[in-house]
Amino acid sequence: MRILVDYRPALRQRTGVGEYIHQLVHAYTEAHALEEVLLFTSSWRDRPHPDVAASTRARVIDRRIPVRILNYLWHRREWPPVEMLAGAVDIAHSAHPLLMPARRAAQVVTIHDLFFLSNAAQTDAEVRRDYPALVAAHARRAHGVITSTQYGKRQLIDRLGVDEDRIYVCPPGAPTWTTLGREPNVPEDGCILFLGTLEPRKNVGMLLDAYTRVLERRRDVPPLVLAGRETPAASAWLERLRSAPLAGHVRHVGYVAAAQREELFRSARLLVMPSLDEGFGLPALEAMSAGVPVVVSSRGSLPEVVTDAGAQVDPTSVEALAEAIERAVADLDWSLDAARRGLVRARAFTWDQSAATLHRAYREALARRSGAPKRSHSG
Numbered sequence: 001m002r003i004l005v006d007y008r009p010a011l012r013q014r015t016g017v018g019e020y021i022h023q024l025v026h027a028y029t030e031a032h033a034l035e036e037v038l039l040f041t042s043s044w045r046d047r048p049h050p051d052v053a054a055s056t057r058a059r060v061i062d063r064r065i066p067v068r069i070l071n072y073l074w075h076r077r078e079w080p081p082v083e084m085l086a087g088a089v090d091i092a093h094s095a096h097p098l099l100m101p102a103r104r105a106a107q108v109v110t111i112h113d114l115f116f117l118s119n120a121a122q123t124d125a126e127v128r129r130d131y132p133a134l135v136a137a138h139a140r141r142a143h144g145v146i147t148s149t150q151y152g153k154r155q156l157i158d159r160l161g162v163d164e165d166r167i168y169v170c171p172p173g174a175p176t177w178t179t180l181g182r183e184p185n186v187p188e189d190g191c192i193l194f195l196g197t198l199e200p201r202k203n204v205g206m207l208l209d210a211y212t213r214v215l216e217r218r219r220d221v222p223p224l225v226l227a228g229r230e231t232p233a234a235s236a237w238l239e240r241l242r243s244a245p246l247a248g249h250v251r252h253v254g255y256v257a258a259a260q261r262e263e264l265f266r267s268a269r270l271l272v273m274p275s276l277d278e279g280f281g282l283p284a285l286e287a288m289s290a291g292v293p294v295v296v297s298s299r300g301s302l303p304e305v306v307t308d309a310g311a312q313v314d315p316t317s318v319e320a321l322a323e324a325i326e327r328a329v330a331d332l333d334w335s336l337d338a339a340r341r342g343l344v345r346a347r348a349f350t351w352d353q354s355a356a357t358l359h360r361a362y363r364e365a366l367a368r369r370s371g372a373p374k375r376s377h378s379g
Contacts, residue, residue, distance in 0.1 A: 001362060003091040004082055005058070006100055007039035008067065011046050013229055013255045015197050016282050017112065020148070020172055021095045022056065027173065027351035028358055029057035040086055040100075042070050061086045068126065074101055075130040091362050093146075097131055099138045106369035108144040108361060111135070112279025113300065114155050115201055119276075122200035122233075136160045143365035146170050146358065148280040149301040166368075168361040171305075172282055173351030174289040177262050181346075184339030185291035186332065190269030191225045192325065193292075195256070195283040198226065198234035203274040203297070203315050205237055208246065210274075210321035214329070215245055221329055227264060229255040265290040269335065270328045273297060274315045281305050285349055288342030293335045295324045309341035 005025055010018035029037050037058040041048045044066040053060050063085055073079055078101040082092045092105040097116075099107045116123045116131045123131070139145055139160045145167050147153050153169055156162040192211070196202045204226065214221050230238065230252070241250045256264050265271075271287035277300040284305055287294050294310035296302040303312055311328070313320040328335050 001090045001366070002036045002038070002088070003093060003362065004038045004040055004061075004086050004089040004100075004105070005093045006095040007041050007048070007052075007060070008043070009095050010052075011041050011043060011048060014258060015229065015255075016280070017095060017110075019258065019282060020112075020280075021110070023172065023351055024170065024354060024358065025056045025058055027355035031352065031355045032359060033057070038086055038089065040082070042085075043067055071126060071130070074098070075134060090366060093362075097135050097138070099142060104369075106143040106362075106365040107141070108146060108365050109138060109142045110146040111139060111156060112148050112152055113277055114159055115277040115279075117159065119201065142166065143368040144168060144361040146361060148172060149304050151301040151304050152279055168357050170354035170357045170361075171349050172280060172285060173354060174285055174346040174349045175261075177265075177290055180262060180265060180290040181343065183291055184293075184336050184343070185266065186269045186293065186335045186339055187267070188269075189222075191223050191267055192221075192270050192272060192329070193225050193227065193264070193268035193287075194272055195227045195264070195286075196273065196275070197228050198230045198237065198252075200233050201276045201278075202228075203276050204234070206315060206318060206321060207272060207274050208237060208240055208250070209318045210325060211250065212245055213318060213322040214326050215249060217326065218330075221249075221326075222269060224250040225268075226250065226252045227254070227256045261286065262290070265292050268292050270295065270325070272321075272325060273302060274313070274321055275300060275302065276315055278302050284310070285346060289346035291339045291343055293328055293338035294342060295321070295328060306342075307345060309345040310338050 010022045039058045039060045041062045042065045048060050075098055081101045081103045083103050089105045092100045092102040093108040094100045095110050097111045099109050116127050120128045120132055139162045148171050153167050156167055211224050240246055271292050271294045273284055273296045275297045281302045284294050284296055296306050297315040298312040311324045313324045
């Protein structure tokens with residue numbers, strides 16, 4: 001097979017979606033070295049890092065086309081087909097919820113979550129313009145739909161009407177650390193860590209409210225570190241860090257690249273993810289695999305990912321979140337037990353297994369494209 005993968009989410013800072021597609025491609029090419037995988041990138045100013053081809057074992061096809069213009073043409077005009085930009089391919093795999101147009105290739109699309117359907121006002125202009133209006137038709141038309149959790153699969157069936165046999169669940173694999181991951185990591189002087197893009201659905205404002213409440217109860221609470229790229233929505237949150245009671249207790253360190261993640265987790269005694277929705281919640285898996293206890297939202301995919309390996313709280317309750325943070329800080333036995341459970345839970349997630357599922361998805365998508373009979377499965 002000759003497979004074209006939309007690599008644009010990983011072109012600059014590899015946040016959740018970008019890291020996912022980068023690692024999935026790497027695992028796929030490791031397992032299927034005889035297949036040709038092409039990474040499609042497009043930007044007017046940003047170029048792929050020189051080591052991308054070597055680190056993924058895939059060939060990069062880089063086009064100097066502004067992302068916004070190409071997305072408008074693809075989403076609203078369904079032109080140009082990928083064959084015009086990359087040559088003939090068997091599979092055209094989009095890394096975001098709308099298809100890349102293709103003349104002959106089987107079309108595969110990745111949809112991690114549907115937050116943009118219920119919360120369009122909290123998304124950026126391009127997503128708000130195109131995703132809610134087009135996602136259902138694109139998902140039903142796709143020859144295969146990739147998602148990362150059973151939660152995502154249920155959403156695709158119930159809200160978009162996608163046939164179950166076209167959906168394939170490919171979770172992220174747990175990372176392998178150099179020194180972490182063998183035992184609990186709960187340093188006495190460690191911080192409370194939030195890791196993720198500072199956008200509305202990450203619920204950072206509620207986290208700051210809960211942390212403020214914990215500060216009112218105990219002055220020995222560890223510092224809170226916000227690690228992640230800021231968005232326009234983050235300005236009010238970051239302004240709060242400059243004045244009492246948060247000044248001197250909370251700091252924003254910005255985006256943290258993959259190479260620096262291990263040191264970040266080594267410095268943490270707790271990860272908190274109070275998201276209003278998540279398609280997977282990669283930082284939670286990263287933390288569990290590093291032996292860091294987690295407090296997560298009881299919404300979206302996070303309960304499925306974490307199960308009983310951490311605390312789950314209502315993300316709309318300041319008091320519930322504050323109590324969970326305070327317990328993790330004050331009760332070392334709880335933290336150590338949660339960290340041990342997390343280490344065990346993280347071992348259930350492997351890139352090899354997801355690469356095998358992806359290979360089946362590609363084969364069956366090709367069969368659907370050609371009209372050949374296909375074997376049904378549960379993904």
